Amino acid sequence: MAENNPFPGENNTGHVWDDNLRELSNPPPRWWMIGFWLSLLFVVVYTTLYPSWPIGQQATPGLLGWTQIQEFERRVAQVEARRAPFEEQIANLSAEEIIADPGLLQYTLASAKVLYGDYCAACHGSGGQGNPSYPVLADDDWLYGGSIARIKESITNGRRGAMTAHADLLTEAEVDALSTWVVELAEGGEGSAEGWDLYRAKACNACHGEAADGVLATLPDGEIVTVGAANLTDGIWRFEPGGYESARHTILYGVNQQGVPQTRDAVMPAFGTVARVDDVEVRKLSPEDIKKLAIYVHQLGGGS
Ligand code: HEC
Ligand code: HEC
CATH class of the missing domain: 1.10.760.10 (Cytochrome c-like domain)
Structure with a gap:
């Protein structure tokens, strides 16, 4: 093949196309070779100092003994020290x-x-x-x-507020009257006198308070006494979407009533109790x- 080389004496590989297009085997420029050898040196030094080559489940530990977990713990300790x-x-x-x-x-x-x-x-x-x-x-x-x-x-x-389901305690007309009256109050109205009478007669005030604002009493220090019953007078609906149908639903099926499928759910989890997970005690929040x-x-x- 060498004797057929049309460009002898040149460091080409002997591959020629289209008469004179040929592949040469010149070495890469010097700067490139220096970079190449330096990066190889870097790999050797780095992998000697730091954990690198995998061996089975482990890796070579490296001469410095550095680990990610130690680094993490060191940083966490720094943050803790500032927070302490x-x-x-x-x-x-x-x-x-x-x-x-x-x-x-x-x-x-x-x-x-x-x-x-x-x-x-x-x-x-x-x-x-x-x-x-x-x-x-x-x-x-x-x-x-x-x-x-x-x-x-x-x-x-x-917290787990509780309201009795009134489906079996009130007539359809009473439920309707109370729902209408609740909407009146929520919209800023006074509420009809018949509504207030029914409210008291059916002992709604036992939980929602005399003024239907959810407050049973106010202590001298300003603290309020409640059983968690909603304020019916402020236009803020506890259960969406609010309005007549919502009020009616709550009155019929109550809140957090066991055995009443349509009841309103209103459970606030306790974050201070010690929970057990896999027999280990875990305090949810300190x-x-x-x-x-x-x-x-x-x-x-x-x-x-
Ligand atoms: C799973 C849902 C849920 C999570 C999570 C939750 N809450 Fe509640 N939270 C509720 C519900 C529902 C109520 C109302 C309970 C009721 O109606 O009796 C409530 C009530 C409250 C109340 C009383 C409000 C009032 O008007 O008196 C406070 C305060 C409160 N939550 C704070 C928190 C804080 C702080 C957190 C986080 C640590 C939290 N909640 C996490 C559902 C939740
Ligand atoms: C045993 C106490 C209790 C009684 C009795 C009670 N309620 Fe309630 N009511 C509650 C509680 C608790 C809530 C829900 C508060 C919460 O979890 O946010 C509530 C919620 C409501 C709501 C929903 C308000 C909203 O903003 O979505 C309406 C309406 C309501 N009650 C009307 C009545 C009427 C009318 C009666 C009388 C027929 C009555 N309640 C009797 C405790 C009671």
């Missing part, structure tokens, strides 16, 4: 004292916002604006009271986290 002084204060101070310290409050709200996103937003909405059939937290209308102590109680122990969340929710509701 704040966390310690939160554990030791009351909610009122935390609120009075602007720096600590800022830390608390930032930290609680993350917790809120993880544990609460799915039901109550990312800004506490509520969701169909989950109560709004970002207003001044509370089923169980909006003080920090009450909010803490709601988060720690959970008392510190609950304190942070109570402060966060309190300020969502205007802080009053």
